[in-house]
Amino acid sequence: MSAAHTEAHDHHDHRPSGIMRWLTTTNHKDIGTMYLIFSLTMFFVGGIMALAIRAELFQPGLQVVNPELFNSLTTLHALIMIFGAIMPGFVGFANWLIPMMIGAPDMALPRMNNWSFWILPFAFAMLLGSLFTVGGGPASGWTLYAPLSVQGGAGVDMTILSIHMMGISSVLGAINIIVTIMNMRAPGMNLMKMPLFVWTWLITAFLLIAAMPVLAGAVTMLLTDRHFGTAFFDPAGGGDPVLFQHIFWFFGHPEVYILILPAFGIVSQIVPTFSRKPLFGYDSMVFATAGIAFLSFIVWAHHMFTVGMPLAGELFFMYATMLIAVPTGVKVFNWVATMWRGSITLETPMLFALAVVFLFTIGGLSGLMLAIVPADFQYHDTYFVVAHFHYVLFAGSIMSMMGATYYWLPKWTGRMYNEGLGKTHFWLTTIFFNVTFFPQHFLGLAGMPRRIPDYSVQFTEFNIISSIGAFGLGLVQLLFVYIIIQAVRGKNEKATAQVWEGADGLEWTVDSPPPYHTFESPPTVK
Amino acid sequence: MSQMFCSARSLLRIAAVATALFPLSVYAEWGLNLPPPSSPIASQILDLHNAIMIVCLIIFVIVFGVMFYSLYAHRKSRGHEAHQFSHNSKLEVLWTVIPFFILVGLAIPSTATLLYMEDTTESDLTIKITGYQWKWQYEYLDHDISFFSNLSTPRAQIENREPKGEHYLLEVDKPMVMPSNRKVRFLITSNDVIHAWWIPKFGVKKDAIPGYINEFWTNVDSPGTYRGQCAELCGKDHGFMPVVAEVLSPEDFDAWAEENKPKQVASAAEMTVVETASAASPAASSEDVNREWTMDELMERGKTVYVQCIACHGPDGKGIPPTFPPLTGSEITTGPLDAHIDIVMNGKVNTTMQAFKQQLSDVDIASVITYERNAIGNSVGDLIQPSEIAARR
Numbered sequence: 068m069s070a071a072h073t074e075a076h077d078h079h080d081h082r083p084s085g086i087m088r089w090l091t092t093t094n095h096k097d098i099g100t101m102y103l104i105f106s107l108t109m110f111f112v113g114g115i116m117a118l119a120i121r122a123e124l125f126q127p128g129l130q131v132v133n134p135e136l137f138n139s140l141t142t143l144h145a146l147i148m149i150f151g152a153i154m155p156g157f158v159g160f161a162n163w164l165i166p167m168m169i170g171a172p173d174m175a176l177p178r179m180n181n182w183s184f185w186i187l188p189f190a191f192a193m194l195l196g197s198l199f200t201v202g203g204g205p206a207s208g209w210t211l212y213a214p215l216s217v218q219g220g221a222g223v224d225m226t227i228l229s230i231h232m233m234g235i236s237s238v239l240g241a242i243n244i245i246v247t248i249m250n251m252r253a254p255g256m257n258l259m260k261m262p263l264f265v266w267t268w269l270i271t272a273f274l275l276i277a278a279m280p281v282l283a284g285a286v287t288m289l290l291t292d293r294h295f296g297t298a299f300f301d302p303a304g305g306g307d308p309v310l311f312q313h314i315f316w317f318f319g320h321p322e323v324y325i326l327i328l329p330a331f332g333i334v335s336q337i338v339p340t341f342s343r344k345p346l347f348g349y350d351s352m353v354f355a356t357a358g359i360a361f362l363s364f365i366v367w368a369h370h371m372f373t374v375g376m377p378l379a380g381e382l383f384f385m386y387a388t389m390l391i392a393v394p395t396g397v398k399v400f401n402w403v404a405t406m407w408r409g410s411i412t413l414e415t416p417m418l419f420a421l422a423v424v425f426l427f428t429i430g431g432l433s434g435l436m437l438a439i440v441p442a443d444f445q446y447h448d449t450y451f452v453v454a455h456f457h458y459v460l461f462a463g464s465i466m467s468m469m470g471a472t473y474y475w476l477p478k479w480t481g482r483m484y485n486e487g488l489g490k491t492h493f494w495l496t497t498i499f500f501n502v503t504f505f506p507q508h509f510l511g512l513a514g515m516p517r518r519i520p521d522y523s524v525q526f527t528e529f530n531i532i533s534s535i536g537a538f539g540l541g542l543v544q545l546l547f548v549y550i551i552i553q554a555v556r557g558k559n560e561k562a563t564a565q566v567w568e569g570a571d572g573l574e575w576t577v578d579s580p581p582p583y584h585t586f587e588s589p590p591t592v593k
Numbered sequence: 594m595s596q597m598f599c600s601a602r603s604l605l606r607i608a609a610v611a612t613a614l615f616p617l618s619v620y621a622e623w624g625l626n627l628p629p630p631s632s633p634i635a636s637q638i639l640d641l642h643n644a645i646m647i648v649c650l651i652i653f654v655i656v657f658g659v660m661f662y663s664l665y666a667h668r669k670s671r672g673h674e675a676h677q678f679s680h681n682s683k684l685e686v687l688w689t690v691i692p693f694f695i696l697v698g699l700a701i702p703s704t705a706t707l708l709y710m711e712d713t714t715e716s717d718l719t720i721k722i723t724g725y726q727w728k729w730q731y732e733y734l735d736h737d738i739s740f741f742s743n744l745s746t747p748r749a750q751i752e753n754r755e756p757k758g759e760h761y762l763l764e765v766d767k768p769m770v771m772p773s774n775r776k777v778r779f780l781i782t783s784n785d786v787i788h789a790w791w792i793p794k795f796g797v798k799k800d801a802i803p804g805y806i807n808e809f810w811t812n813v814d815s816p817g818t819y820r821g822q823c824a825e826l827c828g829k830d831h832g833f834m835p836v837v838a839e840v841l842s843p844e845d846f847d848a849w850a851e852e853n854k855p856k857q858v859a860s861a862a863e864m865t866v867v868e869t870a871s872a873a874s875p876a877a878s879s880e881d882v883n884r885e886w887t888m889d890e891l892m893e894r895g896k897t898v899y900v901q902c903i904a905c906h907g908p909d910g911k912g913i914p915p916t917f918p919p920l921t922g923s924e925i926t927t928g929p930l931d932a933h934i935d936i937v938m939n940g941k942v943n944t945t946m947q948a949f950k951q952q953l954s955d956v957d958i959a960s961v962i963t964y965e966r967n968a969i970g971n972s973v974g975d976l977i978q979p980s981e982i983a984a985r986r
Binding site for chain 2: 127128129130134135138201202206207208212214215218219220221302303306307308309342343344345346347348349351373374375378381382385386389390392393396397399400403404405406407408409410411412413421424425428429432433435436439440441442444445447448449509512513514516517518519520521522523524525
């Protein structure tokens with residue numbers, strides 16, 4: 068312990084400048100910043116792909132992209148948003164905040180931390196590079212279902228290898244987070260005193276370690292099927308195409324919670340602050356998170372009800388999936404109870420947190436509908452599903468990160484953001500989000516399949532509305548970047564250490580901006 | 594003008610969305626809900642869907658009613674002081690247990706409907722469906738009838754060179770035919786990648802998976818034309834693979850089946866020749882395969898049959914490498930004739946190249962091979978007679 072302490076002192080203020088600072092940094096704040104910038108960049112790259120998709124779907128007929136490119140765009144949009152925007156975004160918040168929230172000087176494994184970040188730019192350069200190969204990018208959807216994914220050229224192999232790299236990065240990051248939380252809490256910070264954001268990340272990290280290697284296995288089997296003569300998924304060689312789906316979704320469903328649990332953590336930090344009350348039902352929040360994590364491993368086949376499972380399987384996965392509504396409901400009720408009889412103010416972070424609760428619940432309820440097997444036969448692979456998962460992933464994960472950015476940006480930069488612009492960004496994002504995705508529920512129910520570049524004329528009106536919303540939604544995000552840059556450049560009003568009147572937690576006890584190394588001598592938590 | 598009409602309709606739709614929280618009948622009228630059901634399965638699903646919708650809406654309104662009341666009444670700007678409570682065991686147990694019982698209430702009718710849907714016994718008729726990239730094959734196991742069903746929307750409409758028809762992308766050259774008021778059992782599989790067969794009004798959607806034969810059934814209330822689409826991403830033309838069912842009264846269906854029974858032709862080999870789905874050769878099987886065809890005849894016919902090849906190999910034969918190789922200047926189309934005939938008739942294992950001997954007549958195969966060797970940038974100069982194809986069957 069004392070050796071580590073001295074070493075930390077030696078590095079103090081001896082960092083290289085310029086690009087070398089960022090390439091070699093082992094500081095959790097620098098790495099957190101890089102993760103967040105990377106995430107925001109990928110958010111725009113994936114967003115531009117989404118806009119190309121929506122442009123094609125603005126009218127029936129083929130106008131903007133051909134069907135092959137369209138399929139690559141839907142595939143890459145999903146992979147980039149999931150692995151490039153949401154996951155690194157949450158890791159960025161974890162890097163910045165977990166050490167500051169538990170009173171640790173840094174992450175437990177700083178050099179590995181540096182490596183797990185720097186893998187990512189290369190992984191995504193390779194993923195995007197697949198677009199320029201003969202045959203184009205991966206076009207089988209992000210789910211990479213065999214045998215479709217066995218077709219296709221080198222772009223698919225590049226995708227597989229980049230998924231391997233993203234997996235390594237995620238698992239290393241998860242190990243780091245677990246080790247940090249388990250070993251580096253300040254004296255007195257026992258597990259049941261940790262902020263909810265730390266708890267949700269601890270559980271998410273375990274999900275990552277359990278789920279990512281499963282995906283690695285699935286894509287490796289795909290790779291050997293493609294090139295080395297195996298027949299894991301080829302019925303002509305005694306293989307089974309459905310096996311791929313089972314393995315993929317055994318990863319894929321926990322992945323869904325990897326993408327949303329940290330968002331729950333963020334909301335659980337923001338709502339108490341602006342209600343000026345402690346979080347209602349802390350213990351049940353922790354147990355509900357753990358319960359969701361456990362259930363996430365036994366519901367995977369609800370993504371594949373139409374593959375023709377035995378009746379007993381369909382019933383089991385339906386019941387198990389419906390059960391998830393219980394702990395999820397507990398969370399929503401707890402947030403509402405936290406607000407109840409509080410002293411509420413509606414700054415931008417609170418507005419985002421409220422929108423997350425409200426819109427995520429719409430996605431949660433449509434998720435419950437999707438769990439009902441007979442009804443799922445109608446919803447499956449339609450725009451109803453597309454609407455559902457954008458309500459949980461955009462309104463849940465992405466908007467929680469926007470709220471978190473407004474919430475902690477003053478802490479990081481030492482400057483307040485422009486509140487008026489922040490609220491404008493919030494309202495425009497929320498309105499355009501709903502204009503984009505709410506009509507997609509109706510499209511799905513009316514019978515529009517997902518992943519099609521062209522559609523029959525009966526779907527035209529709602530697609531027009533959805534495309535208009537999408538372009539608004541995309542454009543408004545430039546405002547978000549402007550607001551961040553404004554705060555980073557230090558033109559705005561100075562932030563206090565406390566920043567928010569109702570804020571509670573160790574990160575609010577250090578200066579804004581915090582020194583390069585915080586908590587070199589651990590605080591005591593009562 | 595039509596643009597203006599369009600946007601006026603969009604506005605009406607928005608108004609409909611705004612009122613969607615009110616009576617459920619509004620949904621159907623504005624296409625906001627599942628389509629009106631045409632089978633007992635679809636109507637049970639619709640009831641189930643409406644019931645869950647109502648339960649969800651009630652929960653939603655209560656929870657967010659409380660939240661918005663709190664946001665209104667417990668504001669700091671209204672001078673509300675925070676009460677520092679953070680636990681209430683009774684409440685927490687209640688909001689864990691009550692949702693559980695609501696879920697049980699939803700699970701019971703869902704289970705009943707699922708059991709009903711999964712019971713494929715005592716069917717009156719069995720139709721086998723096979724998915725191909727990108728078409729469907731229907732085989733009537735009780736009647737020895739088999740044919741392919743292709744998208745019939747012209748390319749010109751897709752590429753915006755012609756106005757789009759009423760059933761744009763939801764029309765085929767040869768629809769599946771089935772009787773109304775009969776329990777029809779379907780067996781479904783695939784020849785290449787995974788597809789999914791779906792007609793919303795029937796309330797059934799099932800994946801077509803290579804190596805598997807899945808089962809489902811439906812019983813359609815009344816005759817008519819029903820439309821749906823492939824629902825599982827199956828590659829480039831996934832969006833261009835409609836499902837169309839022509840439902841006839843049982844008597845009309847029997848007459849149709851009788852009429853389409855394969856004719857007892859002289860050659861045993863001819864038995865396997867099914868009536869091609871190609872619009873170019875509506876009466877292919879009755880053509881004289883034994884006469885000598887001229888180059889011009891074959892080329893003219895080949896050009897129309899080549900439409901079947903365009904999806905993968907492109908109108909100009911350039912293909913989409915590496916998945917779909919070019920035909921222009923390739924070893925197959927410019928090399929020995931035998932290899933060319935073999936790959937067209939028997940397909941190529943582990944690729945998407947299908948065996949076309951089941952799909953095309955002798956004349957079609959002979960003419961398309963001749964066409965591929967002497968058009969789309971090739972000029973080998975040889976031709977093949979339909980009789981030679983017949984001899985290879």
